[in-house]
Amino acid sequence: MHPAFSVIFLTTLIGAGQGLFLAMVTGQIYATAGFLPAQESRFQAVGSLLALLLLVAGLAASFFHLGRPERAWRAAAMWRTSWLSREVIVLPIVMVLVFAYGAAHWLGWTRPLFQVGRSLPVDVTLLLALLGTLASLALFLCTAMIYAGVRFLQEWQTPLTVSNFILLGAASGFMLAAAYSAWVGNPLVTFFGTWAVILTLAGLASRMAHLSRNALITHRSTTQTAIGIRHAVVAQKTQGATGGSFNTREFFHGRSIQAIDRVRIVFLVLVFALPILLIGLAYVTGSSSLPILAFATQFFGLLAERWSFFAEARHPQNLYYQSVA
Template identity: 75%
Template sequence: MHPAFSVIFLTTLIGAGQGLFLALVTGQLYAIARFLPTQVDQFYAIGSLVALILLIVGLLASFFHLGHPERAWRAATKWRTSWLAREVIVLPIVMALVFAYGAVHWLGWTMPLFQVGELLKVDATLLLGLMGTIASFALFVCTAMVYGGVRFIQEWHTPLTVANFLFLGAASGFMLAAAYSAYIGNPLVTFFGTWAVILTLAGLASRAAHLIRNAKLKHRSSVQTAIGIRHTAIAQKAQGATGGSFNTREFFHGQSQSTIEMMRRIFLIVVFPIPIVLIGAAYITASPTLPILAFIIQYFGLIAERWSFFAEAKHPQNLYYQSVA
């Protein structure tokens, strides 16, 4: 498939935004349980603002992939059958909950609404955080299933696609939370950094399993099935036209196999070991810049990972449109 950078930025930016929001809520829950020191409301409010900006920029990036952006709202009407429609519906819900979570913290509306047991005091921020968490997980699933639900692209049609989007998005979000904490001198760098490493390792296991699975795939379609001729020796000499077309541009990346393999090696190094090493070094040196560098490097690696995700997918139509006369 052709890796459209608008979609690459959409999926990586909203993934980091969702992950950052999940990190903030996780930190609040740990503070409620008294495993972490309680943070001021401004910490959660500014963090939510950053998460919201990432979600908005990711949404805006997606419009560059549309032929008629003014008709984008129509996608939501097919929510019964389309994962894209569900994503279009869930994304604004996540954005609204992230905004509300940050706004309530900023305004200091943290008086308990009711109490559960003797210790748990439930306020509006906790309720909004839990609802936002559920919505964020739903958005991860919807975004991943836009691709994982395509049965005829076998490289995508696997539960590992959902796992990859979830783990990698959450890892980048927790890495950003560690960078945010380091930037403002907050002591939660170690907490967020540790979770970022755990999620990065989970993403490595999931993505490696995905690559191994795809390397062993036996495609159901062939040149014979593409043209309806069962002869065993068929060699395509032309695609039926003397130049490119929508089919050759939109469904094929046009890069060599060596380029795809190079991008795979790049993201396997840049997304996983380098950020983990930088976070570990930040623990030892107490450096405020290494967590920030770890997030930046990992995010650029995720761009390469998402490019590879699209490029490694073999659309069946390319069995026919694979050469130009």
């Protein structure tokens, strides 16, 4: 498939935004349960604002992929059968809940409404955190199923696509939370950084399993099945046209196998190896800049990872358009 940069930025930005929100919620839950020191409401509010900005930026990026942006609202009409429509509906819900969560902290609505057990006071922010978490997980699912639900793209049709989106998005969000904590001098750098490393390692396991699976795929569609000839050796010499077309632009990336392999190596280093190394060095040196560098490195790596994800998919129509005369 042809990797559209608007979709690449959409998925990586909203993934980081959802992950950052989940990090803020996780920190609050740990603090409420007494496992971490209580944080200032301003810290939660600004973190939520940053998550909201990422979600808005991702939404804005998606408009560059639309032929008629003024008709974007119609994408929600097929919510009964389309994961894209469900994403279009759930994304604004997540944005509203993230905004409400941050606003509640900013306004100091932290007086307990009731208490669960003996040690868990529940206030407005905690209720919004629960709703926002459920909505964020639903958004991860909707975004991933847009691709995992495409049956004829065998590279995508696997539960590993869903786990990759969730784990990599959460990892980038927790890494951003560590960077944000380092920037403002908050002591939760170690907490968020440790979770970021755990999620990054889990994402590595999921992505490597995905790559291994895709390397062993036996495609249902071949040149032989495309043209109805069973001969063992069939080579296409021309696509029957002398120039490019919509099919060659939108369903094929136009890069060599060697280029795809290089991108794969780049994202494996930038998404997994370097951020973990930088966070480890930050623990040892006490540096406040290394967590920020770790997030920046991982995010750029995720752009390459998402490009590779789209480029990996072999659309069956390319059996007719492999080469230009």
